[in-house]
Amino acid sequence: MSGDPAARLAEIRSEIDRIDSELLKLLEERTNFALEAGAAKAALGRPVHDPEREAQLLTRISARGAGALSPEDLRALWELLMAATRRAESQR
DSSP: OOSOHHHHHHHHHHHHHHHHHHHHHHHHHHHHHHHHHHHHHHHTTOOSOOHHHHHHHHHHHHHHOBTTBOHHHHHHHHHHHHHHHHHHHHTO
């Protein structure tokens, strides 16, 4: 770790960029599985939207926490993620 604030900021930003790249890969992987789930639901004659499953997921995510992110913020992030995933599932 550097004592120079500008150098430390550059290090921090580099780590954030690395994590963002990993998050994008994980989001792509999650979306691919969600699309597979959508296909499976269609084959079973089930709708894309499963409110019970989503409620369980939101409860689990909110209870786990993520450091400084509040349960409300995590819930909002996952609600946005699930809505985007539902749109992708519906377009198939």
